[in-house]
Structures are given as structure tokens and as C-alpha cells.
Amino acid sequence: MTGTDRSPEVLWRPDPDAAPRIADFARTVGIDPHDYDALWRWSVAEPDAFWRAVWRFFDVPGDGEPSPALADASMPGAVWFPEVRLNYAEAMLRLPGRADDDVVVVARSQSRADVRLTAAQLRDQVARARAGLQRAGVVRGDRVAAYAPNVPETLVLLLAAASLGAVFSSCAPEFGVQSVVDRWKQTEPTVVLAVDGYRYGAKPVDRRGEVADIVDALPSVETLVWLPYLEPGAPAPAIDGTATTTWDELLGEPGELAFERLPFDAPLYVLYSSGTTGLPKPIVHGHGGITLEHLKSLGLHHDFGADDVFFWFSTTGWMMWNLLVSGLLTGSTIVLWDGNPAHPDLGQLWRDADELGVTYFGTSAPFLLQCRKEGIVPREIGDMSTLRGVGSTGAPLPAEGFRWVYDAVGEHVHLQSVSGGTDVCAAFVGASPTVPVYAGEISCRCLGAAVESFDEDGEPVVGSLGELVITGPMPSMPVGFWGDDHGSRYRAAYFEDIEGVWRHGDWITITERGTCTITGRSxxxxxxxxxxxxxxxxxxxxxxxxxxxxxxxxxxxxxxxxxxxxxxxxxxxxxxxxxxxxxxxxxxxxxxxxxxxxxxxxxxxxxxxxxxxxxxxxxxxxxxxxxxxxxxxxxxxxxxxxxxxxxxxxxxxxxxx
The missing domain is CATH 3.30.300.30 (ANL, C-terminal domain)
Incomplete structure (x- = not known):
């Protein structure tokens, strides 16, 4: 069934003189760089060839031959890159295009002064943290967790754990005790990094009591790594049966920057569903799937490289934090921001973006709409000329939100409204620098994501509302759920309704132009x-x-x-x-x-x-x-x-x- 749809207003068109990486990629596979639809159709019709091409285009470090890319296309149960071994942390710390003394991490916080790390400093801290984790007895397969905000220490811990083959997870410190325990009692971490508290705007929030209760409720925790973030020098809680060290002590000795190369589907980290009803689903993501998916997303769809400064407002309890830090895969500088985004007013993030030279500003649709409602005009707050992209997710962005970006931020920016999920730690639908932006519409289906809209009979439809489904495997689909040894919970979550098809639970309309609108949960x-x-x-x-x-x-x-x-x-x-x-x-x-x-x-x-x-x-x-x-x-x-x-x-x- 094909519907007819009238084209809405075009707010942005690709620059014909630009040379985005996705155009270079298209040329390497013999497809017209201006024909995104042809590239997308090839990417989902020939997933083996597409993902092999992604691997080679970004020259992913690893052992073994990246062929076949897709040895078994079953859903669930797809087998990706069975011959290769790699490590996400190694790919991250390669930092393509960056010199040792280039700043690659900028951290701004309402709790302490700015922190900047050069490429050499980041690598040194990861090597030191890796050695510290080894002294604490961490080996491949152990779980390492962080009850910490969006700060460099959380990133360093993730990379150090990944380098060893340990499995990482994080909870933002605003999570209550029960929320954290509900998540971590399922994965049983042996090491936990925790902060004493944080500042949310002008308000100090002490979390020492929560840390003590969390660790006390988790018998698996052998070592508490204490980070006095709110009050330097704040003493760590004494917890029977748990060794305590400080972050400075963990990094106290130099270490070797080494990486254990692992199978493609080796667990990298566990993300959790929102847990609003029952225990949160512990979604396991693998080293290979995250490395490839984030390279594709950030390197091709977002066109990031060594000249970019990438910011996305997120806490460590949302998958967008995981995508943000993966900006390092492309050599981009990443901006880690912690605090209340509305303090002292909604203009603060825009002022910081201007001061820090941000080239890509990511946020949520509600934030953009609230800025519009309160009359915020970023182009009057600062010089937005360095800003080339604005990202929006978390909820559908209506046409009014699109128009506000082009009126209030700048006609030059590429607005990328994206939708995906924690389940794949990626977007299914989004944008491309080779595709126009239409008011109120998501620009395209993402490469390698076989997105369709199914009607009530399970048939694909264009131009009318249907269920958002994925008809082919993606490398970043979960390795599984932690503890779900037979896969029954995983199958029930996504594949119970339509055999061999991922049902995501959103309503979607796909237009004849290839654009999409998401209109809420089905x-x-x-x-x-x-x-x-x-x-x-x-x-x-x-x-x-x-x-x-x-x-x-x-x-x-x-x-x-x-x-x-x-x-x-x-x-x-x-x-x-x-x-x-x-x-x-x-x-x-x-x-x-x-x-x-x-x-x-x-x-x-x-x-x-x-x-x-x-x-x-x-x-x-x-x-x-x-x-x-x-x-x-x-x-x-x-x-x-x-x-x-x-x-x-x-x-x-x-x-x-």
C-alpha cells in the first residue's frame, strides 16, 4: 500500500560542495554519493558486504579476517564477524588524527572546575586505572560499575575495564538506592566507583548514605573506589567486608596500555531498560557491535572527525552517554557536562557550547521545545558559527521545534532528529549530511537498519501509520540479557509478536521520500x-x-x-x-x-x-x-x-x- 503525501517545508539542504565521509564511503562501494536511498537499500539488502565495508573504511584494529561479516542472519541469534577479535577500548584510544598533546576530553561541571585531558593524558589515566583494577583482582568477565556522573573518571573506568575484558555498567548518582540495587544485583559487580555527591545547579546533593546502602546490599562488591567529587577530602564510608580505595590511589601506579582482543560478541557493557515496571532488563552489548555501530553512526551519519567538538547532554544512566563518549572513535573531542541544564537558565548550555567551540550540540526534544517556549535565542546568546549540527532525541520533535532551531540557532546547522533505543544503543532512523531536512520529519532510515512500518496484517506500508519493525539483524542488537542463559526473556522482549522480526513498540510513518515520523509508543x-x-x-x-x-x-x-x-x-x-x-x-x-x-x-x-x-x-x-x-x-x-x-x-x- 502506498499513500500520497504532500512535501513539507525544506529547512536545510546538503551543501553540493561539501565532502562528507558518507559520500567517500558511498564511492568506495560503487554507489552514487548523492543517492542516499540507493546506499540505504544496498546496506540492508547486502548486510555482509555493507558491514565489511564499514570495517575496512574505518580500519578497525583487530586480529583475523573480517569476512564473513554476517555468518548467520537469524533473528535472534545472528552471528557477526566470527573470525575477528577486537577491543572497543583499543579502537577508542587510537584517536585518529590527534596528536599526543591535543585535548580530546573537556569536562564542565557545576561541582568543580573544568577538566581537560590530552590524548596522552587520557591514555595514561586508562593505563593507570587498568593497573589499579588488576591490583583489585579484576579479570576478564568480572563486572565493574560506576555510581558516578558524566565526568572523566567514569569514562576512564569504562575504558580500563574494557581493555581487560571486564564488563562495565553505570548508574547516575541521582538514581535512588533501590533503582541501583535492582540493576546491579542482576550483574553482581566486584568493583564499584562511587562519588560522595554532586551539585545540581546551586544545590549540593550528598550521596554518602546512598553509597553505603548500595554497597551494603551487594555482597558481590569487593572493592569500593571512592571519588570525593562534591567535597574534596570527604571520607569514604566504612563498609564491612568491602575494601576501600580512592580514585587517586587506583591511579597511583603507572601501567601498561594493553588491550585484550576479544570475540566480536564479547560483553562490553550492560545497559538497563528504564525499569518503570518490574526489574530493569539488563541489556548486554558487545565490543564489536558497539564499535562498528558507533563508527557508522558518528563517522558517517554525523560526519565526525578530528576537527569536531562533540557535546550531547546526558547522564551516565542514559544510552546517549555511551554514544557521546564513542565520539573518541572518530578522533573528535568530547565534552562531558554535569549539572542542571536549566541553571541559572536554559541559555547556559548554549553559552557553554559557544565558549567551548562545540561543533555538534546534542540534546532532547523537550529541552529544545522548552527553549522555544521560554524565548531562548541561542544565536543572540553567542556566536553559533562553529556549530554545524544539532541533535535531538528522547521524544519526537514536532515541526515547530524544527523551525525554532533554524530560526533561533541558525540556518546553517544540520538538525538531526534521531530515534532508536537503549536496546541497540543506536538509532534506527536519523539523518545524513547528504539528505535534506524537512520540517517535523526524521530525515531517513539509518544505514544498516532494515526499518519498516508494518500494518495490522504484518505487511509493509508507506504513507500510513504502522508498527516500527526491524526485518534484518544489526551488529549492535543485544548479545542477550544478563543471566538469560536460554534467551527466553530476550525473545519475549522483541520477537514474540512477529516471528523473525524485531518489534520495537513505536508507531512510525515512512513517507514516499524516505523520511519518517515517530508518533509515540504503540x-x-x-x-x-x-x-x-x-x-x-x-x-x-x-x-x-x-x-x-x-x-x-x-x-x-x-x-x-x-x-x-x-x-x-x-x-x-x-x-x-x-x-x-x-x-x-x-x-x-x-x-x-x-x-x-x-x-x-x-x-x-x-x-x-x-x-x-x-x-x-x-x-x-x-x-x-x-x-x-x-x-x-x-x-x-x-x-x-x-x-x-x-x-x-x-x-x-x-x-x-
């Missing part, structure tokens, strides 16, 4: 009177109203076949100065005229705050359960939320209905 659809709507479209309308700070909508279906009840929860920008009845009228008018009369909410409830995960995602399904009578603490795990008390707000609404 398990949170608004289906009223036969009109099916993704929640992202709903939020675009409601949150455009100046009175609304945040919103969340759920559809409570009628078991007897009626229209059901559409419930809208909103938090207000000015709780004391808003006429709620007037707001109801405004919401109804805007939704009726901009979406459909069927999607005017039956109920509108004002709450102080709405439940979001620590990475900012709205909890639509748990909220729906609470409104149907499920106790709040059964519907969601409080420790996984940015504001756990927001669940009580929803429970109060449920009780009042």
Missing part, C-alpha cells in the same frame, strides 16, 4: 471512533499552550465497545495564575481544530508534576494502570522516576474519579 495509542493517533501528535498541540508546562494523555478503553474515556493530565507553568476552566476551553478548541473532534479529552486534571523516567520519558502505560485502579507502587517503580512523588499525584486523580 502500546499507548489513542484510538477513538476509528481514528488512531500517536500521543506525540497530541502533546505537540497541548504543550504549545503557554499555560501548560507538561502533559500526559491516556485512553481508557470501554470493555463494552464504547468510545472509552480520554484522560488528560497537565502540570501548569503558573499554577497560581491559571484559570483552569479557561484552559479546558483552550485545550478543547486547539485539539478539535488541529487534530480531530474525537480527541478532545473527556477529563482534564491538573497535577503538580507528571511521572517521567530519569531520562525524561513519560510513563503513559503505568499511568493508565493507576487510573484503572492498580496501586501506584505496583504500576511503577518509584526509584526509576525523576520525581517519585508524581505517582501520588496520579493516584490522587484516580481516587477522585
Amino acid at each position: 502500546d499507548a495509542t489513542l484510538n477513538r471512533g476509528g481514528v488512531r493517533l500517536g500521543t506525540a501528535e497530541f502533546y505537540t498541540v497541548v504543550e504549545s499552550l503557554p499555560e501548560v508546562n507538561d502533559s500526559l494523555v491516556v485512553h481508557l478503553e470501554d470493555d463494552e465497545g464504547g468510545a472509552g474515556t480520554l484522560v488528560l493530565l497537565v502540570s501548569l507553568a503558573d499554577p497560581d495564575g491559571t484559570d483552569v476552566e479557561a484552559l479546558r476551553t483552550s485545550v478543547a478548541r486547539e485539539l478539535r481544530t488541529r487534530l480531530s473532534p474525537r480527541h478532545v479529552p473527556d477529563e482534564l486534571h491538573v497535577v503538580r508534576a507528571l511521572p517521567r523516567t530519569l531520562s525524561g520519558k513519560k510513563l503513559e502505560v503505568p499511568v493508565k494502570k493507576i487510573l484503572r485502579g492498580v496501586p501506584a507502587d505496583e504500576a511503577a517503580t518509584r526509584g526509576a522516576l525523576a520525581d517519585p512523588s508524581a505517582l501520588d499525584e496520579v493516584a490522587a486523580v484516580a481516587a477522585s474519579r
Whole structure:
């Protein structure tokens, strides 16, 4: 089935005189560098040839012949590069195009002064940390964890652990005790790096008690590595049965910068699902899959090289941190930023980007939309001429957000709206420097990602809404879930609904131009009177109203076949100065005229705050359960939320209905 779609406004076009790396790559495989669609189709039709070409284009260090690339295309169970051995840390610390005295890491924090590391200093710190981990008894396969923010120490620990073949994981220090224990009791780390606290804007946050409780609850921990980050000299907690050392002591002795080359699917790190319902899924990613996928993404789609300064706002509890630090694979300088991005105001990140010469500024769609709402104009805050790219993820970015970037940041920037997931630590759909940017649309399907939109009969559709599915394997699909020895949890998570096809759980529309729109989770659809709507479209309308700070909508279906009840929860920008009845009228008018009369909410409830995960995602399904009578603490795990008390707000609404 093919739909017809009218082309929206073009906001950016490729520079015909530019020479991005993706064009060079296309030429090496004999494809017209200006024909992205042909390159994408070849990449998914011939995955063995495509991924071999990626390996050779970036000259990945390793042993063995990178052929075959794909020995078994089963999903799940694909076998990639069975003949090679490599190490992610070795590829990272190669730092192509950078001299020893080049600064490759810049860290800015609200807790301490800036830190800069040259290539030589970074390599030296990794070698020292590696030696320290060996003194602590860490060997290949052991787990090493960090309860630490987006600072150089976390990066150094990741690379040191990876060099040994140990398996890394991290939790941001804003995670509560139970959230951390729920994650790490599954993987049983032997070494934990922890900070005493951090500063969030002007507010100091002490975490010494949480660190003691976390380590005490994890019998596997043999060594606590203490990093006094909030207060230099803060003493480490004394925990029975656990040795304690400081970060300085761990790095106290010089070491050899060596790398154990491992099979392609050897575990590199464990990322965790949000854990809003039940235990978080411990998603294991491999050395080879992450190395290749991040080289493809950052080197081809983002066109990064040794002249780039790469920033993406993230905590260590979100997969975007893992992508950010992988900027080193391309020789880019990476900017690690820790603190409150709205302190003292939303212009701070833009000021820092200007001062630090950032060439690529990555953030979330909600951040960009809030900047728009508050009238932030980055091109008036600083000289944005060095900035060539802006990245957006975490939620769909509507057309208004696209236009704001080009109006307020600059007409020259390449806006890359991307969507993927922790599950693959990558994007399925995104952008390319050889493809135009259309208002409100994701520019293209990513190379090597066989993305389709399936209708209710499991058939691919173009121009109409369908399930986002992946019909062929990607190297960064999980090695598996930790402890899931027979793969049953992994299969149930992605392959249960359609045999041999990855169902991601998002609604997607793929246009005839090859662009895409993501319109929310497919398990949170608004289906009223036969009109099916993704929640992202709903939020675009409601949150455009100046009175609304945040919103969340759920559809409570009628078991007897009626229209059901559409419930809208909103938090207000000015709780004391808003006429709620007037707001109801405004919401109804805007939704009726901009979406459909069927999607005017039956109920509108004002709450102080709405439940979001620590990475900012709205909890639509748990909220729906609470409104149907499920106790709040059964519907969601409080420790996984940015504001756990927001669940009580929803429970109060449920009780009042």
C-alpha cells in the first residue's frame, strides 16, 4: 500500500560542495554519493558486504579476517564477524588524527572546575586505572560499575575495564538506592566507583548514605573506589567486608596500555531498560557491535572527525552517554557536562557550547521545545558559527521545534532528529549530511537498519501509520540479557509478536521520500471512533499552550465497545495564575481544530508534576494502570522516576474519579 503525501517545508539542504565521509564511503562501494536511498537499500539488502565495508573504511584494529561479516542472519541469534577479535577500548584510544598533546576530553561541571585531558593524558589515566583494577583482582568477565556522573573518571573506568575484558555498567548518582540495587544485583559487580555527591545547579546533593546502602546490599562488591567529587577530602564510608580505595590511589601506579582482543560478541557493557515496571532488563552489548555501530553512526551519519567538538547532554544512566563518549572513535573531542541544564537558565548550555567551540550540540526534544517556549535565542546568546549540527532525541520533535532551531540557532546547522533505543544503543532512523531536512520529519532510515512500518496484517506500508519493525539483524542488537542463559526473556522482549522480526513498540510513518515520523509508543495509542493517533501528535498541540508546562494523555478503553474515556493530565507553568476552566476551553478548541473532534479529552486534571523516567520519558502505560485502579507502587517503580512523588499525584486523580 502506498499513500500520497504532500512535501513539507525544506529547512536545510546538503551543501553540493561539501565532502562528507558518507559520500567517500558511498564511492568506495560503487554507489552514487548523492543517492542516499540507493546506499540505504544496498546496506540492508547486502548486510555482509555493507558491514565489511564499514570495517575496512574505518580500519578497525583487530586480529583475523573480517569476512564473513554476517555468518548467520537469524533473528535472534545472528552471528557477526566470527573470525575477528577486537577491543572497543583499543579502537577508542587510537584517536585518529590527534596528536599526543591535543585535548580530546573537556569536562564542565557545576561541582568543580573544568577538566581537560590530552590524548596522552587520557591514555595514561586508562593505563593507570587498568593497573589499579588488576591490583583489585579484576579479570576478564568480572563486572565493574560506576555510581558516578558524566565526568572523566567514569569514562576512564569504562575504558580500563574494557581493555581487560571486564564488563562495565553505570548508574547516575541521582538514581535512588533501590533503582541501583535492582540493576546491579542482576550483574553482581566486584568493583564499584562511587562519588560522595554532586551539585545540581546551586544545590549540593550528598550521596554518602546512598553509597553505603548500595554497597551494603551487594555482597558481590569487593572493592569500593571512592571519588570525593562534591567535597574534596570527604571520607569514604566504612563498609564491612568491602575494601576501600580512592580514585587517586587506583591511579597511583603507572601501567601498561594493553588491550585484550576479544570475540566480536564479547560483553562490553550492560545497559538497563528504564525499569518503570518490574526489574530493569539488563541489556548486554558487545565490543564489536558497539564499535562498528558507533563508527557508522558518528563517522558517517554525523560526519565526525578530528576537527569536531562533540557535546550531547546526558547522564551516565542514559544510552546517549555511551554514544557521546564513542565520539573518541572518530578522533573528535568530547565534552562531558554535569549539572542542571536549566541553571541559572536554559541559555547556559548554549553559552557553554559557544565558549567551548562545540561543533555538534546534542540534546532532547523537550529541552529544545522548552527553549522555544521560554524565548531562548541561542544565536543572540553567542556566536553559533562553529556549530554545524544539532541533535535531538528522547521524544519526537514536532515541526515547530524544527523551525525554532533554524530560526533561533541558525540556518546553517544540520538538525538531526534521531530515534532508536537503549536496546541497540543506536538509532534506527536519523539523518545524513547528504539528505535534506524537512520540517517535523526524521530525515531517513539509518544505514544498516532494515526499518519498516508494518500494518495490522504484518505487511509493509508507506504513507500510513504502522508498527516500527526491524526485518534484518544489526551488529549492535543485544548479545542477550544478563543471566538469560536460554534467551527466553530476550525473545519475549522483541520477537514474540512477529516471528523473525524485531518489534520495537513505536508507531512510525515512512513517507514516499524516505523520511519518517515517530508518533509515540504503540502500546499507548489513542484510538477513538476509528481514528488512531500517536500521543506525540497530541502533546505537540497541548504543550504549545503557554499555560501548560507538561502533559500526559491516556485512553481508557470501554470493555463494552464504547468510545472509552480520554484522560488528560497537565502540570501548569503558573499554577497560581491559571484559570483552569479557561484552559479546558483552550485545550478543547486547539485539539478539535488541529487534530480531530474525537480527541478532545473527556477529563482534564491538573497535577503538580507528571511521572517521567530519569531520562525524561513519560510513563503513559503505568499511568493508565493507576487510573484503572492498580496501586501506584505496583504500576511503577518509584526509584526509576525523576520525581517519585508524581505517582501520588496520579493516584490522587484516580481516587477522585
